[in-house]
Amino acid sequence: MPHSYYDFFAGGGMAGFGLGSDWQCLFANDIDAKKAASYRVNHGGGKELLLKDVAQVTADEIPGTADLVWASFPCQDLSLAGKGAGLAGKRSGMFKPFWQLVCDLTDEGRGPKMVAVENVYGAITSNGGRDFHTLAASFADLGYRFGAVVVDAVHFLPQSRPRFFIIGIRGDLRLPESCLQAAPSPVWHPPALVEGHNLLSAEAKERWVWWNLPVPASRESTLAELIEEDPKGVTWHSKAETAYLLSLMTDLNRKKVEAAKQLGTRKVGTVYRRTRPDADGVKRQRAEVRFDDIAGCLRTPSGGSSRQTIMVVEGRSVRSRLLSPREAMALMGLPESFILPERYNDAYKLAGDGVAVPVVRHLAQGIFEPVLKRNRLALVA
Structure with a gap:
């Protein structure tokens, strides 16, 4: 049986390409008609895609329960090239209605096993770190164990593209030891992220984990x-x-x-x-x-x-x-x-708006799939 996921701010569905054939998209959402057209033509018609403002989407439009919710929410107000509006901005502020949907699903007993949110590196430091604090508090308040990594696509592709990923696992699930480490790694946890963690509330720190990812082999593509x-x-x-x-x-x-x-x-x-x-x-x-x-x-x-x-x-x-x-x-x-x-x-x-495919695959192999395997084995035991 394939793993299941929802894809918010889906664009052309690059996250799905990274997750691979062992994953089935139950629901996707985007507001851009041109991106939606690309999604559909590259995802077998994309019947699961709802073309609609995420702020207008309701939980009853989202089917079933997902193993993973993926969300690459707009970065413009968080990027270094933006005007510093952060999560209060019109575009990056779309995180809030998205997260409300996650809360609504949780209230209905359909809380996803895992949530992965992707954005630019600047999300860590925007508004003096307050936006990062808001993201962390969102995960902690819903009872997720969570942590963040910065992964640069240059590990896999000849493109410099560092991106911030905050990944949460539902509190009732077990975390494989292979996914965890006791302290930050210089490969995945740059100084800005370590400093951001240091400024979190005691409640958020209590639920924080340092994710461990394998260091990829040297890139061969040029x-x-x-x-x-x-x-x-x-x-x-x-x-x-x-x-x-x-x-x-x-x-x-x-x-x-x-x-x-x-x-x-x-x-x-x-x-x-x-x-x-x-x-x-x-x-x-x-x-x-x-x-x-x-x-x-x-x-x-x-x-x-x-x-x-x-x-x-x-x-x-x-x-x-x-x-x-x-x-x-x-x-x-x-x-x-x-x-x-x-x-x-x-x-x-x-x-330009997408997520690098091999980065998603690396996260799936290093965190998402081991978590699902660990908890399925626990059910069998």
């Missing part, structure tokens, strides 16, 4: 091997466009390009345009390049500066173009069979 020579949805820039991009670079970044030329081999880098103050304090658009075989974090396309550019250097030749939709999906760990939205911006937004 950025260069994901880059298409003949991409669909984008075209290579003209020489003038590439020259303009180079003109936006500081001396430091131009030196990186020159160093790549000296190698005489194919070198793939990524470029983001950012607004930076110059020596006189005047803000100017700058192009910043990296050649460490890791893409920058995919973001939603709220303007040209947020779209990632590919730069390919081969000897004296320098070419550039936008990251293609298929490349963006590959950087999220989705299979080539994933059906892309037709419009570039829709595809890029879907990727």
Whole structure:
């Protein structure tokens, strides 16, 4: 019998790809019609998906009882690029109606065995740590044993994408020893998270656990091997466009390009345009390049500066173009069979808002599935 889950803020259903075929989605929810269309076409029609504002969803619209509730709630008000509204913001504030549904299900005797909430790293420190305190208190007040980890997709994919996960297990369930450790790990528990834990209430600390995850093997995939020579949805820039991009670079970044030329081999880098103050304090658009075989974090396309550019250097030749939709999906760990939205911006937004597939699989293997196995064995015993 497959494990069951609900997928809130489901987007294209990337969490489901990460959980895998041993998991069955009983209910999914999103408010974005374009994302819902992608979910349905990539999840066998997606009859389980309810296209509706989560604040308008009621518990009686949610069937059965789930082993896991997954929620990648909006990050805009919690991210470093946001305006600091935090959980009081219009978008990230959607955590509150989502959590009310978890409370309602619990009141009906349908409380999920596990709840996993995903967001940006900034969720730990936003509003001076008060938002993290609110998230922790939500789990503690419902009687969940819970803890948090920060997992960077770079362990599995050539993309720098650190994400915060807070994972709770219902209080009546047993926790496998393999999932726990006595103290924080530098791999999964950075100083900001340790400090956040130190500031929690006594009640929250009482229910806190330090999750233990296996350290993954060294990543084998590289950025260069994901880059298409003949991409669909984008075209290579003209020489003038590439020259303009180079003109936006500081001396430091131009030196990186020159160093790549000296190698005489194919070198793939990524470029983001950012607004930076110059020596006189005047803000100017700058192009910043990296050649460490890791893409920058995919973001939603709220303007040209947020779209990632590919730069390919081969000897004296320098070419550039936008990251293609298929490349963006590959950087999220989705299979080539994933059906892309037709419009570039829709595809890029879907990727930028998503959760990296192998990260979800790692959490499933390290925590979700061992917890379910431990408690099924307990029932048999």
